[in-house]
Amino acid sequence: MEVIYVQADRCLGCKTCEIECRIAHTDTDTENTLFAAVSQLRPPKRRLFVEQGEKGKTPVICRHCEEAPCIVECISGSIYRDEQGFVRRKKERCIGCWSCIMACPFGVVVRDAEAHIAVKCDHCPDLDTPACVTGCPTKALQLVDVDSLPQERRKELLLKKEV
Amino acid sequence: MQYVIVGGSIAAITALNVIRANRPDAKMQMVADEAVPFYYRALIPFLLDKSRTVDEILFTEQPTDDKRVKFHHDRCVGVDSTQKVIRLESGNPLPYDKLLLAAGSSSVRPDIPGVGSTGVYTLRNMDEALKVRDALEGCGKAVVVGGALAGIKMAESLQRTGVHVTVVEQFPRILPFIADTETAQRMSQKLGQEGMAIHTNDSAAEILATDGKATGVRLVSGKTIPADLVLLMVGVRPNVEFLAGSGVDTDLAVLTDQEMQTSVPDIYAAGDMVQIHDAVTGEDVISGLWGNAVHMGRTAGFNMSGIKAVVPPFLSSFNSTEIAGLPIISAGLIHPQSEQYTVYTEAQGENYRKLIFDKDRLVGMIFLGDITKAGVYINLIRNRIALGERKDALIREVMSVLSTL
Ligand SMILES: Cc1cc2nc3c(=O)[nH]c(=O)nc-3n(C[C@H](O)[C@H](O)[C@H](O)COP(=O)(O)OP(=O)(O)OC[C@H]3O[C@@H](n4cnc5c(N)ncnc54)[C@H](O)[C@@H]3O)c2cc1C
Numbered sequence: 001m002e003v004i005y006v007q008a009d010r011c012l013g014c015k016t017c018e019i020e021c022r023i024a025h026t027d028t029d030t031e032n033t034l035f036a037a038v039s040q041l042r043p044p045k046r047r048l049f050v051e052q053g054e055k056g057k058t059p060v061i062c063r064h065c066e067e068a069p070c071i072v073e074c075i076s077g078s079i080y081r082d083e084q085g086f087v088r089r090k091k092e093r094c095i096g097c098w099s100c101i102m103a104c105p106f107g108v109v110v111r112d113a114e115a116h117i118a119v120k121c122d123h124c125p126d127l128d129t130p131a132c133v134t135g136c137p138t139k140a141l142q143l144v145d146v147d148s149l150p151q152e153r154r155k156e157l158l159l160k161k162e163v
Numbered sequence: 164m165q166y167v168i169v170g171g172s173i174a175a176i177t178a179l180n181v182i183r184a185n186r187p188d189a190k191m192q193m194v195a196d197e198a199v200p201f202y203y204r205a206l207i208p209f210l211l212d213k214s215r216t217v218d219e220i221l222f223t224e225q226p227t228d229d230k231r232v233k234f235h236h237d238r239c240v241g242v243d244s245t246q247k248v249i250r251l252e253s254g255n256p257l258p259y260d261k262l263l264l265a266a267g268s269s270s271v272r273p274d275i276p277g278v279g280s281t282g283v284y285t286l287r288n289m290d291e292a293l294k295v296r297d298a299l300e301g302c303g304k305a306v307v308v309g310g311a312l313a314g315i316k317m318a319e320s321l322q323r324t325g326v327h328v329t330v331v332e333q334f335p336r337i338l339p340f341i342a343d344t345e346t347a348q349r350m351s352q353k354l355g356q357e358g359m360a361i362h363t364n365d366s367a368a369e370i371l372a373t374d375g376k377a378t379g380v381r382l383v384s385g386k387t388i389p390a391d392l393v394l395l396m397v398g399v400r401p402n403v404e405f406l407a408g409s410g411v412d413t414d415l416a417v418l419t420d421q422e423m424q425t426s427v428p429d430i431y432a433a434g435d436m437v438q439i440h441d442a443v444t445g446e447d448v449i450s451g452l453w454g455n456a457v458h459m460g461r462t463a464g465f466n467m468s469g470i471k472a473v474v475p476p477f478l479s480s481f482n483s484t485e486i487a488g489l490p491i492i493s494a495g496l497i498h499p500q501s502e503q504y505t506v507y508t509e510a511q512g513e514n515y516r517k518l519i520f521d522k523d524r525l526v527g528m529i530f531l532g533d534i535t536k537a538g539v540y541i542n543l544i545r546n547r548i549a550l551g552e553r554k555d556a557l558i559r560e561v562m563s564v565l566s567t568l
Contacts, residue, residue: 076206077223093219097205098484098492101483101536105542106538107538
C-alpha cells in the first residue's frame with residue numbers, strides 16, 4: 001500500500017498542497033483548475049492543513065489509520081475503507097453528526113457546514129498520485145510504499161494499536 | 164467450532180465480521196428478535212420525517228450475505244452454561260462452543276397512569292419508528308417525555324414534519340449528559356426559536372386519554388399539555404433478564420474482563436448490555452455508546468477467534484451531534500463537582516468552548532459551534548496525558564480559535 005509520507009523539514013509552508021487539494025476536489029463538469037475552484041458558489045474545502053509544528057511548518061494529513069477511529073465512531077455507515085485500503089466517506093450516507101471529527105486524534109476531518117457533511121482526505125482515487133503530492137515543490141510530501149519500510153517506520157506512519 | 168451470537172446490531176455484527184475474517188472454518192448462528200435486514204440504530208429519527216428511507220439506513224453489507232451465517236429470527240430466553248446451550252422462544256435449544264451476548268438495551272416504559280393508551284410510544288427500534296411514522300398522519304401536537312440526546316433528536320424530526328412539539332425534561336436542563344448549563348441554555352433557545360416548547364424541572368405524571376386514546380400529558384407541576392402523540396424517551400435499561408440462572412455475573416449490566424469475557428468461560432458480551440469502567444471519572448457505568456459497542460464487539464470477536472485482544476480505555480461521556488443547526492462535541496468529565504478541577508471557558512457569538520483540567524491533565528471538554536480538531540483534545544482526555552508545561556499553550560490554542568472566527 002502506498003501512503004503519503006511527510007518530511008516536515010522540507011516544508012516551507014507555501015501551502016501549494018492545500019491549493020492543489022482544493023482544486024482536485026472541485027465539483028465541476030469541466031477541467032479542474034484554480035479558476036474553477038475559486039469560482040464555485042461554495043469553494044471546496046481543503047483536506048490537509050499546513051500548520052505550525054514544533055520545528056516549523058508542516059502539512060498535517062489523514063494517515064488512513066489501520067484501526068481508524070473515524071470508522072469506529074461513524075454511526076451512519078458513511079466512513080469506510082476502500083479496496084485500496086484508504087479511509088473514505090460516502091457522501092450520501094453522511095448525516096452531519098460529526099462523530100468522525102470527535103474521533104480523529106489528528107484533527108484532519110472537517111465540517112462542511114453548507115453541505116452539512118464531513119470532509120476528509122480520500123487519497124485522490126481518480127489520480128495516479130494525490131494532487132498534494134504532485135503539487136509539492138519541495139518534495140515534503142511523497143508517495144511511499146509502506147510495505148517496503150521497516151516495521152518501526154510503518155508504525156510511525158500508520159496509527160496501529162496492538163490487537 | 165460453533166459460534167452463537169445473541170443480538171443483531173452493531174456489537175453483534177462487528178464481532179461476527181471479525182470471526183468471519185479470522186476463522187474460515189467457523190459455523191456462525193445469529194439470534195435476533197428484530198427481523199433482517201439490519202440497520203443503523205442512531206438513524207431511526209430520520210425515518211420519522213422521511214428524510215431517510217428504510218433502505219437508506221440499512222447496513223450496506225448484511226451478515227446474512229455470508230452463507231456460513233445461519234440467522235434465527237427468534238428471541239433468546241435463557242442460557243444454560245453447564246450444557247452449553249441457549250434456549251429460544253420458539254422452543255429449540257441451540258448449542259454453542261462460544262457465545263456472544265450482544266442484546267443491547269430496551270426503552271424504559273415509565274409506570275404512570277394512561278401509559279397503555281393508543282398514541283403512546285417508546286422509540287428505539289425500526290418497528291416502533293415505522294409505527295410512529297404512520298401515526299404522524301394527521302397528528303398536530305406531540306409531547307416528547309425525556310430531553311436527553313435521543314429525545315431531542317426525535318423531537319427535532321417530529322418538528323420537521325410540521326407537528327408542534329413539547330419536550331419535558333426532569334433535570335433543570337435538556338441534554339443533561341452531554342451539555343453544561345450554558346450549552347443547554349443556548350440549545351434550548353435555538354430550539355425555542357424553531358417553535359419547540361421545552362419544560363425542564365418537570366416530568367410526566369399521567370397520560371390523559373379519551374376512549375383509550377391519548378389526548379395529552381399531565382405534568383408533575385400540574386400543567387396539562389394536549390397531544391395526539393406521546394413519545395416516551397426516558398432512558399434505556401440493559402437486556403439482561405434472560406441471563407437469570409446462567410451464572411453470568413451482572414451488576415448495573417453484564418460484567419466482563421478486558422477481553423470481553425464474562426464470568427463464565429466461553430461466554431462473551433459486548434455493547435450496550437455491558438458495564439464499563441470510565442477511564443476518566445473512574446466510575447462504573449453502562450456503556451450506551453456506538454463506538455464503545457464497536458470496540459467491544461471487535462475485541463470479543465478476536466478473543467472468540469483465539470486471537471488475544473483487549474479493549475482500549477473507555478469514556479462513557481463522548482458525544483457529538485448537531486442540534487438546531489449548532490454542532491456540539493463533549494467528552495469526559497463535563498460536570499466537575501469539586502474544587503480539584505479548574506475550568507476555562509470562552510465564548511464568541513454562537514461558539515462556546517470549555518476545558519476542564521485536573522492539575523495538568525485535560526479531563527473534560529465541550530465545544531459548541533466551532534468543533535474544529537475536537538478529536539485532538541479528546542485523545543488527550545482518553546489517554547490521560549499529563550501536559551506539564553504544555554498546558555497553558557494548549558488552553559491558548561483552543562481558545563484563540565474563537566477570537567479569529
Ligand atoms: C435515536 C438514537 C440515537 C443515537 N445516537 C447515538 C450517537 O449519536 N452516538 C452514539 O455513540 N450512540 C448513539 N446511540 C446509541 C447506539 O445506537 C447504541 O449504543 C448502539 O446501538 C448499541 O449497540 P448494541 O449492538 O449493543 O445493541 P442494540 O443496538 O441495542 O441492539 C441489540 C439488539 O439485540 C436484540 N435483542 C435484545 N434482546 C434479545 C434477545 N433476548 N434475543 C435476541 N435478540 C435480542 C434487540 O432487539 C436489538 O436488535 C443512539 C441510539 C438511538 C436509539
